[in-house]
Amino acid sequence: MTTTQWDIIGADYVASAVKATQYPQDTIDEVAFIGRSNVGKSSLLNSLARRKGLARVSSSPGKTQTINFYSFQAKRQVEEEVQRHTLYAVDLPGYGFARTSKGNKNEWSAFICKYMENSQFLKLVCVLMDIRHAPMESDIDCYQWLLNLGLPLMVILTKADKLSKNAVASQKALYQKTFGLRDDQIITYSSSSHVTRKDLINRIMDQLEQYHSFDIQWGNHDMVWMGAAAGQLACIASVIRTSIRYGNLDLIEDGYGINMVPLATFAMDAYRDDPCRQFVLKDSTDEERSKKETLMNRKMHKAIAIIKFKLEGQLIHKWPEYGMENRCLLHRINYENKTVEIDGKTYDMLDTSFPTIDPEHPYDLTPEEQEVMNRLRTSFIHCEKLQRHVRLLLKRGSMYKVYNGNLLYHGCVPLNPDGTFKKVNVYGREYSGKALYDVLESYVRKAFFSLDEKEREKGRDIMWYIWTAPDSPLYGRSKMATFERYFLADKSMHHESKNAYYHLFDKEETADNILKEFGLTGDFVHIINGHVPVERIAGENPVKCNGKLILIDGGFSKTYRRKTGIAGYTLTYNSYGLTLSAHEPFDWSNEAVRDELDIVSHQEAVEYRDKRILVGDTDVGKRMMIRIEELKKLIQAYQDGEIAERDASSAYKW
Numbered sequence: 001m002t003t004t005q006w007d008i009i010g011a012d013y014v015a016s017a018v019k020a021t022q023y024p025q026d027t028i029d030e031v032a033f034i035g036r037s038n039v040g041k042s043s044l045l046n047s048l049a050r051r052k053g054l055a056r057v058s059s060s061p062g063k064t065q066t067i068n069f070y071s072f073q074a075k076r077q078v079e080e081e082v083q084r085h086t087l088y089a090v091d092l093p094g095y096g097f098a099r100t101s102k103g104n105k106n107e108w109s110a111f112i113c114k115y116m117e118n119s120q121f122l123k124l125v126c127v128l129m130d131i132r133h134a135p136m137e138s139d140i141d142c143y144q145w146l147l148n149l150g151l152p153l154m155v156i157l158t159k160a161d162k163l164s165k166n167a168v169a170s171q172k173a174l175y176q177k178t179f180g181l182r183d184d185q186i187i188t189y190s191s192s193s194h195v196t197r198k199d200l201i202n203r204i205m206d207q208l209e210q211y212h213s214f215d216i217q218w219g220n221h222d223m224v225w226m227g228a229a230a231g232q233l234a235c236i237a238s239v240i241r242t243s244i245r246y247g248n249l250d251l252i253e254d255g256y257g258i259n260m261v262p263l264a265t266f267a268m269d270a271y272r273d274d275p276c277r278q279f280v281l282k283d284s285t286d287e288e289r290s291k292k293e294t295l296m297n298r299k300m301h302k303a304i305a306i307i308k309f310k311l312e313g314q315l316i317h318k319w320p321e322y323g324m325e326n327r328c329l330l331h332r333i334n335y336e337n338k339t340v341e342i343d344g345k346t347y348d349m350l351d352t353s354f355p356t357i358d359p360e361h362p363y364d365l366t367p368e369e370q371e372v373m374n375r376l377r378t379s380f381i382h383c384e385k386l387q388r389h390v391r392l393l394l395k396r397g398s399m400y401k402v403y404n405g406n407l408l409y410h411g412c413v414p415l416n417p418d419g420t421f422k423k424v425n426v427y428g429r430e431y432s433g434k435a436l437y438d439v440l441e442s443y444v445r446k447a448f449f450s451l452d453e454k455e456r457e458k459g460r461d462i463m464w465y466i467w468t469a470p471d472s473p474l475y476g477r478s479k480m481a482t483f484e485r486y487f488l489a490d491k492s493m494h495h496e497s498k499n500a501y502y503h504l505f506d507k508e509e510t511a512d513n514i515l516k517e518f519g520l521t522g523d524f525v526h527i528i529n530g531h532v533p534v535e536r537i538a539g540e541n542p543v544k545c546n547g548k549l550i551l552i553d554g555g556f557s558k559t560y561r562r563k564t565g566i567a568g569y570t571l572t573y574n575s576y577g578l579t580l581s582a583h584e585p586f587d588w589s590n591e592a593v594r595d596e597l598d599i600v601s602h603q604e605a606v607e608y609r610d611k612r613i614l615v616g617d618t619d620v621g622k623r624m625m626i627r628i629e630e631l632k633k634l635i636q637a638y639q640d641g642e643i644a645e646r647d648a649s650s651a652y653k654w
Helices: 041-049 100-117 138-150 166-177 199-210 220-229 233-247 249-255 261-270 291-318 366-381 384-398 433-447 453-468 480-488 508-517 558-564 589-595 619-639
Strands: 009-018 028-035 069-079 081-091 122-130 151-158 185-186 337-342 346-347 399-405 406-410 424-426 430-431 526-530 549-551 570-576 577-583 601-608
Touching: 009 041, 009 199, 028 041, 028 199, 041 081, 041 151, 041 199, 041 249, 069 100, 069 199, 069 337, 081 199, 100 122, 100 433, 122 138, 122 291, 122 601, 122 619, 138 151, 138 166, 138 233, 138 384, 151 166, 151 199, 185 199, 220 233, 220 366, 220 384, 220 433, 220 453, 233 249, 233 366, 233 453, 261 291, 261 366, 261 601, 291 366, 291 480, 291 619, 430 433, 433 453, 433 508, 508 526
Parallel strands: 028 081, 028 122, 122 151, 151 185, 406 526, 526 549
Antiparallel strands: 009 069, 069 081, 337 346, 399 406, 424 430, 570 577, 577 601
């Protein structure tokens, strides 16, 4: 196969922006360029475009004070086919020693952060650094910030023509070592000689070709892992407890390389004489493990559960607006009588051994517990694999998504019994419906990206709230009855009452109100609802409200299969309509190969259209039509003489 390299054959200025409403509104891949003031961003863009005056160059630092979008047209030939690709090169204001007011710098940082955190089309960030100097603190801080955002990065060492070949090689090696870069993640560049121009263009195009379109709607288990990655202690304890409970501790130890020895050592000492009989692992038998391993797992299980209850109590007292005081239970235990009072009623407890709880201060961690949690927090924060996974969740995920007439979310929209949207207190202000989703998502992102430490703290803590609170859209039950399941024989206390949403979502009026709240009306609009196991075994239909609500959680988790009778759903949406597939349980690949089994699915049509959905009917198509209309107006303006033809003599001579 004969393939030419990519080249930039055209470039145009598109827009300057300081807020999202000013960004170009089409769906084009974006490559951003960022670096210290006067590092050579504008010169590099002019070099790539072969246009001398495309981006303004100045000897005065900080000349670029807006986010500037340039349209680059790339082309290559594969055999007899000419391939073309349009991308936006995004020139960002420089950081460092720009000669401007402190107020302007703060404004820059705000709108640059918002762009980096929220752009749906940003596929690569090129970080420019001056090869003549060692990595500066501001360069290191910027690179780490971008890395934490989960963005793919490439370091471009500018002004390479100012050094000898040996000095260039030495400086490049220094930057590679400082930032831990592979050869394909760093390139040297000279905007005057253009020696590596083609190489840089093709590296950028290679990165763009790797991308596929996907998104994630966060669930409450995603949320607790995100909180753990942010270092929130109650989330860390919850993640570990759940992993031990369901026999998945290897996910933490082997999958993420997080050391559980500190917890194991502490548990074996603190609960040395305690058989921890209430803390067996779910869906497993002790016969599968040695006696020693079984006992250690139980002790670790109890140790982290008690730590979790303490940390949750601390959070509830810290944020009374969470409205979860009834979930503080450690101070309600009568440690002499071995009973606990819940909702005005006294219950005998199944387990009464609490060597780490001070009845006078039941929510205080012991020094040993605090040391364990400090070490675990450090491990979670510095686990690169976990951080990479969470960066992906942040980049591709959200609390909900509206797409092509479909509203996708996990859990429920909190409702009152009369069907109205429930008002929920979030840090002193009440929100409901779509606004509740939006404010919760904003705080989640603040946990990772806010420059205000108090806001970051609120964001970290809200992730625990979203994981477990009755008014959380991702949970929506009266309580997470973990304490009751461990310590109370009365199974009625294990019941978790669901939000009114789960009793009302069969009503078409409910679906209509929710769709309208999120801006969706018309004949072909749907709610795609996850995290609501469908009891298909009992005859429940996942399609409700005349097709307006579709439940797609059929119990992929083995825990739910006895209740649902299936192993999950797959919803397919194409130009013909919607199709739902229910999958039969599939356990072990070895058995499937041995017995020549296949995945068994049952398909059913949810909605078929007489007329196929065309590209123009989709959200992407509508944006394309807007762009076409803009181009028509541009052509008309040119034909009417309102826009003058550019003088070709102004272009670079190459």
